[in-house]
């Protein structure tokens with residue numbers, strides 16, 4: 001089914017029913033996905049999902065009222081237009097019952113675009129064989145997700161932005177008998193058996209290093225290297241109000257002191273939202289296009305907060321294309337000068353952390369976070385890996401590890417895909433370098 | 445207001461059609477129709493903020509071929525749509541069967557017939573946005589009682605689930621659940637420092653009758669006063685002392701350090717790539733002293749009003765109350781029929797899917813900590829050097845569910861059996877099994893609250909689900925506590 005022409009036809013018909021003072025904003029997320037779940041290199045569960053999430057925002061420009069409803073399309077035009085028309089009538093009644101929106105934002109024409117990536121997805125018939133042959137004897141656990149995704153935002157003022165991609169990811173871990181494990185992922189739009197095998201081969205090579213008896217590390221401050229994956233986990237938590245204009249005004253922004261110039265990071269920290277990565281759409285749920293790049297932190301100083309049109313109106317700020325949640329997409333942290341071959345030498349004696357787990361703010365006011373090490377993490381002495389470590393808890397402020405304790409960032413970055421699949425498949429990715437810091441605080 | 449609802453399909457006739465068309469090519473077929481209708485209504489700073497509705501309804505087809513179960517979800521409820529989904533499920537069951545992890549049989553899909561309706565007085569059909577918003581706007585205004593309160597909200601969510609399951613071995617059961625929840629919050633700020641207090645009211649199975657204006661206004665006064673009080677409170681001390689956790693923190697402590705590690709699919713390794721593993725081994729059941737003699741944890745699907753009460757789980761197993769930990773001893777796992785067959789340890793009826801488009805997995809239902817016999821006053825009196833912590837604001841635990849750290853919004857020191865100073869930014873850390881073995885006193889029925897969590901995350905693909913916890917206040921000995929700051 002051609003989702004683009006289908007949704008265009010459906011919304012056109014719907015917009016024809018609008019009165020002069022009314023607007024509709026439609027957000028569609030469509031996916032046809034296969035989720036294949038594995039444990040111990042066996043098939044645990046398979047789920048096929050066909051879903052078209054249809055979100056309608058109704059605006060009455062005379063009364064400054066709005067109402068919203070989200071439901072699922074069936075793919076049958078007659079049924080869908082009937083359902084959507086009923087919903088429109090319902091939304092009119094619902095809006096009538098609601099108060100006027102004190103920060104009413106009208107629909108606007110933000111232009112049209114259609115970005116499409118056609119990929120080469122693996123055929124159902126070959127995928128399991130290729131996974132199991134690449135995994136070999138390893139204890140392979142994780143999931144393969146594959147299928148097309150289509151997203152669009154269309155409004156009655158003429159906005160029509162669409163984004164279509166064929167994509168897949170293999171998100172997996174390999175485990176040893178001693179419970180030590182390596183985590184990795186293989187993602188893209190064109191499936192290649194060779195790339196999959198190469199990816200698993202690299203993981204198996206790293207897994208060998210974990211066969212040594214793991215060491216218990218005492219709590220304390222350690223010089224620590226975080227791989228791009230681990231560093232991405234750390235920055236991921238900043239999606240939780242870290243750069244949000246509304247959070248700043250409402251007392252929930254962990255970087256309040258940074259944006260008020262009472263604190264700063266090392267001048268080596270520059271963090272941007274950068275859509276040139278091309279992994280996720282630039283348009284937000286209202287159809288507004290975000291700038292191609294927007295610096296949030298520049299050379300250690302707070303530069304921009306993300307501001308949605310609604311926050312702009314409420315707090316008298318300037319909007320910059322942010323989505324309603326004001327969380328960043330396509331985050332890029334500028335690389336530093338640390339070369340791959342010098343990581344262990346520069347680390348000297350300390351900890352090498354490949355992955356982190358279950359992060360949370362321990363004191364949001366102090367930009368302080370806690371979390372656990374996970375998977376392939378090592379104790380390093382005089383530039384040599386000595387042994388894997390048993391998991392450690394950390395509790396540390398960004399003002400320390402991105403501030404006075406930052407030694408350097410790596411001169412290379414990795415694109416870390418978003419593999420989140422709550423409700424529907426996410427389509428974001430961040431490009432993050434590794435980071436070497438001093439005196440990182442491990443507490444348990 | 446007439447609601448824009450989904451017409452539930454005739455599943456029995458659908459199943460017949462499918463059986464005729466493709467029934468010969470698999471061992472078993474089940475059809476689950478799930479409709480989740482969620483209303484979210486918010487007032488902020490004494491003004492209207494948001495209202496939205498979400499209706500997610502579709503069918504999950506389950507088929508079994510050669511011991512492998514495959515799932516296919518579709519929102520296309522036409523005969524052709526369901527047939528297409530069934531064919532896709534059969535295709536995947538056949539492809540995966542040679543690599544199956546276990547040879548499942550219909551024993552894991554027992555015949556279940558019944559109808560569960562959650563207790564409520566006023567259903568969604570009685571919802572008046574105007575009425576609820578009047579209450580929420582007034583409440584958020586009351587929360588913003590002083591200039592130093594820079595932010596307040598009153599947030600309500602009403603969620604109605606309707607589920608119907610039929611199968612080729614005669615299952616035909618329905619579950620109708622209505623959940624109501626209101627979250628009141630105030631943030632106070634002075635000289636660049638902010639403090640937040642939150643109250644979650646009624647995270648349980650109930651209807652619109654829970655939206656009581658007078659109750660909310662009363663709570664709002666306390667919440668905003670406490671937010672202001674925290675602005676002048678000293679930081680939580682860093683030392684070791686007895687910890688008294690109130691129900692709105694006990695919930696998270698129980699959830700993370702007992703609930704998750706007892707999940708059988710985690711113990712079997714299914715979750716090792718995402719949610720994590722468990723420190724519990726299959727050989728620990730019947731042997732591991734998980735906590736002190738005072739620790740009694742049950743699976744409680746029949747608890748009236750608790751968030752995750754039901755008659756049958758999504759696999760059709762009948763849900764009954766069972767002890768998971770009895771007098772501190774680990775006796776039973778949180779695992780449904782599939783995991784029980786794989787692991788050969790006793791479990792419970794807890795095989796649940798979060799939404800119409802997700803396969804069921806082992807989930808907590810209602811995981812409850814049974815009340816003890818101490819009043820709150822007795823627990824305070826028995827404490828020489830201690831701290832009371834209320835309302836979780838931060839949670840983190842390792843992938844084996846051993847080393848945890850929690851933070852709360854509000855705490856009070858206990859000195860020589862008396863409550864003294866209020867302190868801000870309270871946190872504590874510990875290790876699950878030693879922590880629960882230091883359980884010294886358990887609150888009696890007067891301290892118990894029915895709470896839970898809406899978005900317990902797990903599974904590949906990911907699933908966020910509501911789970912209930914009916915819990916008392918608990919007193920633990922010698923816990924490492926600390927405050928905030930960089």
Ligand SMILES: [Zn+2]
Pocket residue numbers: 699704899900901
């Ligand atoms: Zn959970």
